[in-house]
Amino acid sequence: MKRAELDEGSIRIEPYKHPTGGWGSLRSIIGKAEAEGMIRSTVWNQLRRQNKPEGVMCVSCSWAKPKKPHEFEFCENGAKATLWEQTRHRCDAGFFVEHTVTELLEWNDYDLERTGRLTEPMKYNPASDHYEPISWSQAFREIGETLNTLEPTSVIFYASGRASLETSHMYQLLARIYGSQNLPDSSNMCHESTSVGLPKSIGSPVGTVQLEDFEETDMIFFIGHNVGTNAPRMLHPLQAARKRGVPLVTFNPLKERGLMRFKSPQNPMEMLSPGEGTEMSSDYYQVRSGGDLAALTGIAKHVLEMDDKASAEGGRRVIDYAFVEEHTSGFEAFCAYLRETGWEEIEKQSGLHRDDLVHVAKLYASKERVIANYGMGITQHRRGVATVQMLCNLLLMRGNIGKTGAGISPVRGHSNVQGQRTVGISEKPELVPLDKLKELYEFEPPREKGRDTVESCEGIIDGSVKAFIGLGGNFSRAVPETERVETAWRELDLHVQIATKLNRNHLLASKATYLLPCLGRMDRDTQESGDQWVSIEDSTANIHGSFGSHPPVSDMLLSEPKIVAEIAKATVGGKAKVPWDEWVGDYAKVRDAIERAYPRDFAQFNERFRKAGGFHRDIAACRREWRTENGKANFIAPGGLDADPNVNTDRKNVFTLITLRSNDQFNTTVYGYNDRLRGINGTRMIVMMNTGDMARMGVSAGDEVDLHAAADDGIERKPVERLRVVPYALPAGDCAGYFPELNSLIALSHHALESHVPAGKSVPVKIVKSASA
Known part of the structure; x- marks a missing residue:
């Protein structure tokens, strides 16, 4: 590029x-x-x-x-x-006349999206190598005709996380009526380890913490998440807690400014003051990449040791035995695991000293209401599921789930990525009320498991996937094995993208490729019944209304629900009793349909979703009801401390690469080249290294190196070349660089066990001086 x-x-x-x-x-x-x-x-x-x-x-x-x-x-x-x-730039038909797709493939991510909003439907013409205008009716007809020549199980229906609950519910119905359960989404790439781990521990796939809990908490854990870049509004409740004297204990390999100092732009007096704002972390531990599992084990081990001592001395017990006995299962086996696990191994795997973990354990034991926040620094490892469950174990030891001011808080990424799962975007049939959908719409849903993101990529590479429908996103750029996926993509029979702006995935032309521009969430969406509201679910499982009021950038744009409905009518019209046109005319009717399918979560949906703060879904674990197989919250021992087994990383010649986002991007969208909070400006082609590792490797700040994939799977991968070395505070043996530029180094097989989340926080790489250096 x-x-x-x-x-x-x-x-x-x-x-x-x-x-x-x-x-x-x-x-x-x-x-x-x-x-x-x-x-x-x-x-x-x-x-x-x-x-x-x-x-x-x-x-x-x-x-x-x-x-x-x-x-x-x-x-x-x-x-x-x-x-x-809402940019003023437009990526219209004139733009595509001026540029071939081959030329655009040489552009970088930033320049592609900066061309502006897409304005009309386009189809790729292989003879001219240009995208050319096509009418909406012809596009829908051709897409439907092609889909009906394909085996449904060979078609992927991907959702990025941006689409509303209304669109998402319609989209999963389209896929299932068509006969496909292949509904991968952004969750597969980030928090699937949460969605797999939490249900076994507490019976819920989402967290239990509400905003109000931050006002009542006594202590906060913050693990594997860069709040300053990924969820800055979260800094406000964290800052308020810190001003009350609440300790905030951070575990993260990199020193991140958002977890060190914060000055609120909402507070004029604070902005005008000469100080450096609020100290955010009371304790900051630079755990090695993947070391959280061991660190959490160490904290839990010392909590148990303190409890044993209290028992022997007749003192007040540290573990909440009343809670454990009434609400949990597996505690004795978990205690046996803690007792058998040695401190030497804990220190080795975590990269932290025993005294530090003992300090945190004592602090934790002294607090009654504790919140544990975490992000992809936990989930994107080979044993991400086990690490999520280990964090649950620690909270359960002292009854810190299901009470005010306490709980587990997975910090999700993209707006509504959690909500899409709630209304049926899932490749797992057990997560969807298939019998209810069959009853409501008179069709037979597929019952087999569909393809997740990793399996979709495998299918694209081996040719078993024949078509890809993308509801937003930049799939090929977000996934591992970028080069192999892009090469194989050209062999697809059909490629359809519903999008607002141009990105690299759109340029991977298959045998028939369509670009369908849609309204953005901020655009006014006027349908037959008037201007429409949509709804989204936030990271705390609250449902909110959203009303776009900005004039659409083109009168040729259609809404996402309209595009989904028209593809459905062209593909599966008459195969089920779904009132597609009625739903498009009035999205309230889609919300009524969601309520019928999910009555427990969406009771009185239309009456409640526009109220301040939204309404909370029915998360039983919040009231200590455990929707697990045994009706209990479960202690689950991980059976080992290495979060990334089977990875040949010696941390001397083979390093552990942590992929991350800059301050100037969100997911694959790059807004610019200034990662202000890390002091890196003007480039994204960097690798951050520990200064001791730099000295050992004989490289200096500003030198150029190449990163070579070191996955032990026999597959040759191109190195990422000419990365500028940046000295940075991170553990020896770890290095870091930007996603998605370094995704090609991640082996598709290098994913979380059970959840299949690409292990992008623990990528084995070799660092070699660039030949041009």
Whole structure:
């Protein structure tokens, strides 16, 4: 791809010593508005409506929306997402006349999306190598005709996480009526380890913490998540807790500014003060990549040791035995595992000292209400499921699930990625009310398990997948094995993308390729019954209404529900009793349909979803009801401490690569080349290294190195070349660089056991000086 970001004159790398938020955040937003020509735009009115009861829900992260929002209830990355969607630039038919697809494949991610909003439906013409306009009716007819020539089990229906609950429910119905259970989504790439691990531990696939719990908590864990970049609005409840003196204990391989200092842009006095804002972490431990499983085991082990001592001395017990006896199973076996596990192995695997873990254990034992937040630093490892369950074990020891001010809090990524699962986007038949759908719509749903993201990639590579329908996203860029997936993609019979902006996945032309532009969430969506509301679910399982008011960028755009309905009518019309046209005319009728399919979660859906703060789904674990097979919360011992077994990483010649996002991106969307919070400006082609490792390797800051995949699977992969070395505070043997540029180094087989989440936080690589260096 074109490497325009490697303009030597624009590269500036220096430590960032300022707080997260503050003036740096405001300057970044203003800079992005200027770059998009939107300083005087009405988009500022959109931002004032963002994440408010009568407004639009942010298209960026999925963090909770408060009942009483701030005047400006948006963060730096949320503002960037809004500016990016509402840009003045247009990627219209004229653009595609000027550029061939072959030429565009040489552009980088930033330049592709910066071309602007797509304006009309397009079809790829292999004879001219151009995308060319096509009418909506012809596109739908051709797509339906092609789908009906294919075996349904060979077709992938992917959902990115952006689409509303209404669209998502319609989309999964389309797939299942067609006969496909292949409904992978963004969860497969990030929090599937949560969705697999939590149900066995507490009977819920989602967390138990609400915003209000942060006001009552005594202690907070923050593990494997960079809040400053990935969910900045979460900094507000964390800051409020810290100002009350609540300890916040962080485990993360990298020192991240968002978990060190924060100055709230919502507080004028704080912004004007000369200080560095609030100290966010009371304790910050740089656990080695994958070391969280061992660290959590060490904390739990010392909690048990303290309890044993209290028992022997007749003191107050540390473990909440009343809770354990009434609500849990497997405790004795778990205790046996802790007693058998040695401190030497815990220290080796975690990279931390015993004294540090003992300190945290004592602190934890002294608090009554504890929240544990975590992100993909836990889930994207080979044993991500076991690590999620180990965190549950620690909370269960002291009854910290199912009470106010306590609980487990997986911090999800993309807006509504959690909600899509709630309404049927899943490849797992046991997670979907198939019998209810059969009854409601008079069709026979497929019953076999469908393909998840990893299995979809495997099918694209081996040729068993024949078609791909994408509801948003940049699938090929987000997944492992980028080069192999892209090469095989051209052999698909059908490739359809429902999108707002151009990205690299759209340029992978198959035998028939369609680009279908849709309204964005901030766009006014007018249908037969009037202007429409949609709904989304946030990371705390609250359902919110969202109302777009911005004029659409083109009168040729269709809404996502409309596009899904028209594909359905062209493909499965008459095969089930689904009132597609009625639903498109009034989305309230889709919400009624969701309520019928999921009555426990969505009772009185239309009456409740627009209220301030939304309404909470029925998460039984919040009230200590355990929807597990045995009706109990379960202690589950991991059976070992290595979070990434079968990975040949010696941390001397083979390093552990942690892939991460910059401050100037969200998922695969790159807003620019300034990772302000890490002090890396003007480039994304970098590798962060421990200074001791640099000295041992004989490289200095600014030197160029190549990263070679070191997966022991016999597959040759191209190295990622000419990465600039950046000294950074991270454990010896670990290195870090940006997703998605380094995804090609991740072996498709290198995924979490049970959940199949690509293990992007523990990629074995070799670092070699570039030949040009």
